[in-house]
Amino acid sequence: MFDQLFFYLDFPFVRYAIIVGTLISLCSSLLGVTLVLKRYSYIGDGLSHVAFGALAIAAVLKVTNNMLIILPVTIAVAILLLCGGKDARIKGDAAIAMVSAGALAIGYLLMNIFSSSANVAGDVCTTLFGSMSILTLKPTDVYLCVALSIVVLVTFVLFYHKIFAITFDENFARATGVNVTLFNLLIAIIIAVIIVLAMNLVGALLVSALVVFPALSAMRIFKSFFSVTVAAAVISVICSLAGILVAILAGTPVGSTIVAMDIVAFLICFITSS
Amino acid sequence: MIKCHNLTLGYGSKNIVNSFNYEINSGEYLCIIGRNGCGKTTFLRGLAGVLRPKAGRIELRDNLRRNQIGYLPQITIAQKDFPASVEEIVLSAFQGKSLLLPFYGKALRKRADECLELTHATNLRKESFRELSGGQKQRVLLARALCAAERLLLLDEPVTGLDPESSQNMYNIIKDLHEQKKMTIVMVSHDVEAAKKYATRILNFNEIAQ
Numbered sequence: 402m403f404d405q406l407f408f409y410l411d412f413p414f415v416r417y418a419i420i421v422g423t424l425i426s427l428c429s430s431l432l433g434v435t436l437v438l439k440r441y442s443y444i445g446d447g448l449s450h451v452a453f454g455a456l457a458i459a460a461v462l463k464v465t466n467n468m469l470i471i472l473p474v475t476i477a478v479a480i481l482l483l484c485g486g487k488d489a490r491i492k493g494d495a496a497i498a499m500v501s502a503g504a505l506a507i508g509y510l511l512m513n514i515f516s517s518s519a520n521v522a523g524d525v526c527t528t529l530f531g532s533m534s535i536l537t538l539k540p541t542d543v544y545l546c547v548a549l550s551i552v553v554l555v556t557f558v559l560f561y562h563k564i565f566a567i568t569f570d571e572n573f574a575r576a577t578g579v580n581v582t583l584f585n586l587l588i589a590i591i592i593a594v595i596i597v598l599a600m601n602l603v604g605a606l607l608v609s610a611l612v613v614f615p616a617l618s619a620m621r622i623f624k625s626f627f628s629v630t631v632a633a634a635v636i637s638v639i640c641s642l643a644g645i646l647v648a649i650l651a652g653t654p655v656g657s658t659i660v661a662m663d664i665v666a667f668l669i670c671f672i673t674s675s
Numbered sequence: 676m677i678k679c680h681n682l683t684l685g686y687g688s689k690n691i692v693n694s695f696n697y698e699i700n701s702g703e704y705l706c707i708i709g710r711n712g713c714g715k716t717t718f719l720r721g722l723a724g725v726l727r728p729k730a731g732r733i734e735l736r737d738n739l740r741r742n743q744i745g746y747l748p749q750i751t752i753a754q755k756d757f758p759a760s761v762e763e764i765v766l767s768a769f770q771g772k773s774l775l776l777p778f779y780g781k782a783l784r785k786r787a788d789e790c791l792e793l794t795h796a797t798n799l800r801k802e803s804f805r806e807l808s809g810g811q812k813q814r815v816l817l818a819r820a821l822c823a824a825e826r827l828l829l830l831d832e833p834v835t836g837l838d839p840e841s842s843q844n845m846y847n848i849i850k851d852l853h854e855q856k857k858m859t860i861v862m863v864s865h866d867v868e869a870a871k872k873y874a875t876r877i878l879n880f881n882e883i884a885q
Contacts, residue, residue, distance in 0.1 A: 438757060562770055566770040569767060572725045576725050576823075
């Protein structure tokens, strides 16, 4: 088995997949802790569907680099959802559900009407479930992903205490003079970037799992914010690596294998903590 | 210490506090009472700077600065099972001082310890917030407010939901802060008996609203 593994590791596309997979799972788990605790678990789902819709628009417009459309659109929606309804929190989940299903429907509609390929269903399935897209990454995709991941990680480490203060108690943070609006904006932008990146790894429908599972697993066992954050990052990276390797060796779809690993990790944490 | 000039506060198009004029003096222990929804909490949020006035203004007097005001908001549902150590929560009070460092210095840690001691919560320092009792949680959040404050404390229903013993404990701590540390206290409360017993002045919000 190891011979086979080393044989595969000789291929650059396998190494790309591992680098990108590690970085994305690291970033998504860090922000996942904040999202789960802010009761925004579903935002990942909503934003990834928006990214899917934007992807369809990019395909219709025949833009060569579709990131130019996907990233700004997703960031704009993230800002609307996370920073828009400060005093209308109750509307939050309804807004996400609306945007989520709406974007998915429009995306699929556009792909069908303006389709240039013979296999629309196959294309859609690939985008939604990620199937093999992570194994077809080009070097430019990898550079973009590495650069964006580094920006996300540096921002997170630099503003870690601010993010904690806002996550735990937005009102108190505002009263002590923290620029809560600015940091919420920053968090929204970072999350949109992560979601778009993660879509490559596991596909639009499974992005939430990458955001939510490691955080929930870590919260079962650890008791301080710092230990939960670190544990979520470690769990997420291990699950993604294991998922990618299993997927390559067993020929299963990458995205769903990673999520299956995350579920196993969650069950282990759940059982050991209770 | 604080003077409100024609203060109007509210959410969206709804005004909850209308053209309100009031003055809070240094050294007072002010209790704000009134039925649910009459605007007590909204007023306190305005004083704390969480809610911006729609009209009028809040004047800080006697050289009072924003970062000398400590605020104890009502506990939220999300906080009840929040995985964070007491130390992390209390130290987060210093984030308003525009720290960009990823760690806290010795002086700040010492100040945090002092505040925990004032609220009899030193032994909880390493505990996880979500495993504390209601009374312990409130004492930790009061310590956090103290870290951010030197002169004025704004307390939003600090004893709501606590058992009689924890409530009494909380009232004693607040009384000590008022009498020994010479802090000005503004407390929103439903407990009229305690308000009569401890406060130097009572503001009945029922008469002001609408």
